Amino acid sequence: MSTSSIWHQIQRQNFTRLDALATFLELSSEQRSLLLEDRSDFPMNLPLRLAQKIIKQTLDDPILRQFVPQIHEREFPADFTADPVGDLSSRRCPKLLHKYHGRALLLATSACAMHCRYCFRQNFPYESSSSDFSEELHAIKSDTTIQEIILSGGDPLSLSNNSLQSLLTSLAGIPHLRRLRFHTRFPIGIPERIDDELIRLLSTHPQQIIFVLHINHPREIDPDVLHALNRIQRLGIPVLCQSVLLKGVNDDEETMLSLCEKLINAGILPYYLHLLDRVNGSAHFEVSKERGCQLISYLQNHLSGYGAPKLAQEIAGEPGKTIIYLHSLDSLQT
Ligand SMILES: *Cc1c(COP(=O)(O)O)cnc(C)c1O
Numbered sequence: 216m217s218t219s220s221i222w223h224q225i226q227r228q229n230f231t232r233l234d235a236l237a238t239f240l241e242l243s244s245e246q247r248s249l250l251l252e253d254r255s256d257f258p259m260n261l262p263l264r265l266a267q268k269i270i271k272q273t274l275d276d277p278i279l280r281q282f283v284p285q286i287h288e289r290e291f292p293a294d295f296t297a298d299p300v301g302d303l304s305s306r307r308c309p310k311l312l313h314k315y316h317g318r319a320l321l322l323a324t325s326a327c328a329m330h331c332r333y334c335f336r337q338n339f340p341y342e343s344s345s346s347d348f349s350e351e352l353h354a355i356k357s358d359t360t361i362q363e364i365i366l367s368g369g370d371p372l373s374l375s376n377n378s379l380q381s382l383l384t385s386l387a388g389i390p391h392l393r394r395l396r397f398h399t400r401f402p403i404g405i406p407e408r409i410d411d412e413l414i415r416l417l418s419t420h421p422q423q424i425i426f427v428l429h430i431n432h433p434r435e436i437d438p439d440v441l442h443a444l445n446r447i448q449r450l451g452i453p454v455l456c457q458s459v460l461l462k463g464v465n466d467d468e469e470t471m472l473s474l475c476e477k478l479i480n481a482g483i484l485p486y487y488l489h490l491l492d493r494v495n496g497s498a499h500f501e502v503s504k505e506r507g508c509q510l511i512s513y514l515q516n517h518l519s520g521y522g523a524p525k526l527a528q529e530i531a532g533e534p535g536k537t538i539i540y541l542h543s544l545d546s547l548q549t
């Protein structure tokens with residue numbers, strides 16, 4: 216069997232039904248009643264290997280909280296919206312967001328290996344799943360200020376190697392593009408996706424490639440994940456990590472320190488710790504800026520300079536992510 220059919224088969228083993236997952240996790244009927252059935256607009260999608268990392272008989276688990284819909288998603292405080300980061304207003308073409316100078320983000324696909332309940336792009340009106348990027352490629356070609364394309368989505372590694380290959384070939388033909396960035400969470404759910412063919416595609420690409428993973432909790436990292444990522448690192452591709460600060464998942468010193476240590480031990484540099492984007496249904500995940508600053512300052516006091524991520528917030532209309540520093544909070548208060 217080819218490696219790509221292996222990871223497609225693994226993908227079919229995802230938990231998509233709450234009752235099956237609740238049985239697997241040995242949840243009580245009281246716990247089951249706190250799960251949310253009717254999110255057909257953004258249904259549960261949880262890879263088996265992540266489900267196997269969840270502690271049984273409790274809802275108070277950092278992996279469960281990230282992926283399993285709970286009734287809190289029905290709470291919609293006033294300042295939570297469908298598009299908190301202003302993606303729609305930076306849409307240049309159906310699948311191209313151009314918000315910041317020098318880089319543009321290509322929505323390569325709407326599909327992901329897992330559905331993260333706090334995802335700010337869960338309401339994005341993705342077009343058909345067609346992998347035709349002709350309009351987007353034309354826009355990139357005609358704007359020479361764009362030096363870097365970020366492949367995002369969804370998750371760009373949801374694309375087949377064939378589709379990725381044709382996209383990469385088109386991007387390689389644009390002379391002013393210098394860098395290609397993958398924003399992906401796929402290897403955490405299905406590390407088998409980093410297969411021989413993908414490694415071949417990456418290793419022959421003529422532009423600088425950078426990988427930015429999305430990992431929130433140290434338990435998401437294990438030897439299989441590290442092995443897969445190491446294949447990318449051995450190509451000379453820098454691998455970074457961004458996380459979202461989430462209540463009940465990683466909003467304590469011990470968890471964040473352990474996550475950063477695991478990452479830097481594997482040569483993966485912590486890049487951003489994002490404050491939650493206020494998307495509908497995610498209010499129960501919110502952690503304050505002040506608490507975020509406390510955590511970052513703890514990390515800075517316990518890690519090498521490169522080991523602590525920047526605390527970042529996406530504010531619609533700003534020319535880049537807003538970096539939040541302790542001293543800027545002080546000056547706000549005076
Ligand atoms: C976050 C983001 C980027 C990348 O920003 P960096 O600070 O370079 O990581 C680019 N485009 C869009 C639309 C984004 O949301």
Ligand code: SF4
Nearest residue numbers: 327330331334369400
């Ligand atoms: S993997 Fe990324 S894009 Fe996909 S649901 Fe999670 S946060 Fe959203």
